Amino acid sequence: MALRPEWKLGGALQPVNGKEAIGAIPDYARAGTDGAKVVIRYAPNASTPQILKALQELGLCDIEVAAPFRAVYAEMPLAAALRVAALPWVLAVGLYPPPPTLYNNQGRIIGRASVLGSPADLGGRGLSGNGVKIGIWDASIVHHVDFGDRVHVQEYEMISDHGTHVAGTVLGAGLLNLDAKGMAPRAEA
Structure with a gap:
């Protein structure tokens, strides 16, 4: 059975009442007033x-064709x-x-640190990182109120938010x- 073209379209690209669905396109994927930024996956024989x-x-x-991933990135008129x-x-x-x-506010839960940090009388382990020193070798870490005076920068690597992101995820x-x-x-880095 051949695939119908509409079956190949993602939800936001599905036509509504015979017209393109411009309202369903999020801002980050809009291209002008009547287009969308899309990823097209293609067969290996193309x-x-x-x-x-x-x-x-x-x-x-x-x-832009990304041949190793068999993907095409482009701006497409919704009418097409x-x-x-x-x-x-x-x-x-x-x-x-x-x-x-850069938000990673679920890292504590995903890594089960929320259970380890819960008080022992509530079934947790009461671990907070107090007395633990952590080494982070990443991009530079900038001061943040959540770190207090627990970050001790030894050297600066490169300017990027990633080091601060990692430090925030950890401490x-x-x-x-x-x-x-x-x-x-409560750990130090």
Whole structure:
């Protein structure tokens, strides 16, 4: 049984009453007033020149083929969605992924540190990181109220938010947001 083009389209790209669904496109994936940033997954038998030619003819722009992943990143007019999905080598058409964020307020729960940090009389282990020294070798760590005076910078590597993100995941005190408490909120780094 052949796949129908609409079956290849992600939910937000599905046509509504015969018209494209511009209201369902989140801001990060919008391209102008009538387009979307999309990821097109394709079959291994499609060549890069074939992909580029077909997509340009359908009005897509900013086309980037990531051959090792068999994915195409592009801006697509919503009116062309069904025609793109109808191409025989197209496996799926979805929205561009949302931009990454530096929030990691679920790390404590996912790593089960919330159980380890709960008081022993409530079934936890009462562990807080008190007396523990943690080495973080990453990008530079900037001062943050959740660290207090528990971060001792030995050297600066590169300017990036990632070192501060890692430090917050490990030893954030949760002062500004209790849900963003780190895994060892009384440790030093």
